[in-house]
Amino acid sequence: MHERLSVHDVTFMGASPAELQRNWTALGVQRLSVIDTQLLEPNFRRIVDGGDYLIHAICHVFGAGRVPSDEISVSGARAALSRLIETAAATGATCIYLLTGGRGDLSWEQAAARFAYAIEPCVSAAAEAGVSLAIENASSLYADIHLAHSLRDTVTLAELAGLDICIDLFHCWAEADLAGLVRSALPRTRLIQLSDYVLGDRALPARAVPGDGAIPIEAVVAQALADGYRYGFDLELLGPRIDAEGRLAAAERGCAVVGAMLDTLGG
Numbered sequence: 001m002h003e004r005l006s007v008h009d010v011t012f013m014g015a016s017p018a019e020l021q022r023n024w025t026a027l028g029v030q031r032l033s034v035i036d037t038q039l040l041e042p043n044f045r046r047i048v049d050g051g052d053y054l055i056h057a058i059c060h061v062f063g064a065g066r067v068p069s070d071e072i073s074v075s076g077a078r079a080a081l082s083r084l085i086e087t088a089a090a091t092g093a094t095c096i097y098l099l100t101g102g103r104g105d106l107s108w109e110q111a112a113a114r115f116a117y118a119i120e121p122c123v124s125a126a127a128e129a130g131v132s133l134a135i136e137n138a139s140s141l142y143a144d145i146h147l148a149h150s151l152r153d154t155v156t157l158a159e160l161a162g163l164d165i166c167i168d169l170f171h172c173w174a175e176a177d178l179a180g181l182v183r184s185a186l187p188r189t190r191l192i193q194l195s196d197y198v199l200g201d202r203a204l205p206a207r208a209v210p211g212d213g214a215i216p217i218e219a220v221v222a223q224a225l226a227d228g229y230r231y232g233f234d235l236e237l238l239g240p241r242i243d244a245e246g247r248l249a250a251a252e253r254g255c256a257v258v259g260a261m262l263d264t265l266g267g
Contacts, residue, residue, distance in 0.1 A: 001028030002259035004267060006056050007251045008033040008193070008236040017044040021051070023248055027255055033057040033191075033234045036096075039087050048091065055093035056232045057166070057191050060084055062119065063101035065145040067111045074118045077101070081122045089129040095190045095231075096126070097134040097166035099146040100157070111147055116161035123162050132190045134164035137171050141204070151181045158188050166191040168236070170207060173197070173215040179223060186227050193234045194221075194258060198241070205239040209250050211257045212241075218261055225267045233258060233267075 009015075009032070012023055017038075024032070032055045038044045039058065048055065063077040081096075088096055103111030119133070126133040137154040138146045148154040151172040158165050165188045175181060196213035197206060210217050221233070235254045242250045261267075 001030070001255055002262050002267075003031070004232050004262060005029075005255055005258060006031040006033040006232055006234045007255065008057075008059075008234050009035055009038065010059075011235065011237045011242070011251055012247055013238065017041060017047050020044070021047050023251070024051075024053075026248060027251055030054060031056045031232055033236075034059070036060045036084055039084075039091070045091075055088070055091050057095045057097055057234060058084065058088055058093055059099075060096055061099045061101065061145055062115070065099075065101055067101040067103055067106065067115050067147070068118045069104075069106070069114060077118055078122055081119070082125055085122065085126050085129050085131055085133075088131045093131065095132040095134055095164070095166075097136050097191060098163075099138060099142065100135060100148065101146070102144045103147055108147065108153075112157055112160055115147065115157070119161055119163070132164045134158075134166045134188075134190050135161075136166035136168050136191075136193070138168065139171050151175055151178075151185060155181070155185050155188075158185075164188045164190045166193065168193040169215060169217065169220055170195045170197060170236070173220075178216075178220070182220060182223055183227060186224060186229055189224075189229060190231050191234055192221075192224060192229070192231075193236045195236055195254075201241070203240040206241075207237055207239045208241050209237065209245070209254045209257065210235070210261075217258075218265075221258075221261060221267065222265050225265050233262070
């Protein structure tokens, strides 16, 4: 298992902490990418604290899935993220990446401004704790819980709110001037998530093992490394193709493909 690789726990959604540990052991994983609620499970924390693991990234939905629009909801969203920042720092986690919450009836610009206002104290707290706060790009299928649906908009929002970036290649690979967008995002990028897409697949979430589809994964990884990217790569594998192959088997194959790619590219 390449030292810069993690396999996101959503790949094994529904697995118990003990099952997760068995999968990590089978994969040789030491770098973890987890969901925030897992850190509240005593058995999960016991396993992580007792092993040689680095929690590289924690996924969090800000504002319980909605951009907070009043002071009560702003306070609640800030408090929840502040607690997670404290937990991240205590466990040695290096990055929390966010979905912003959905915008409801607000325009994109209004919602972006409210999100930036709401998260501002947490940005300072995370910096003091040595934890990166990032936002990711996600499909507009998730507009109920997120604002940034292109890499271009993600960069814009990150710059507005003073945040870092998680690039999910699955959701931006077909954008115009991808190389230019990646280059503009890289100074703030703290995690790059990888999976593939087979053209014509409509069975959501439609992810495939790297190497099975049309996404130019190696070209993006090569560019990131050449431009000085020094953080981790995360495999996020879920959907009918992954289930049909078997989640662990798909993860093993993905780790082998991307690990060999990183070795070849000097990553």
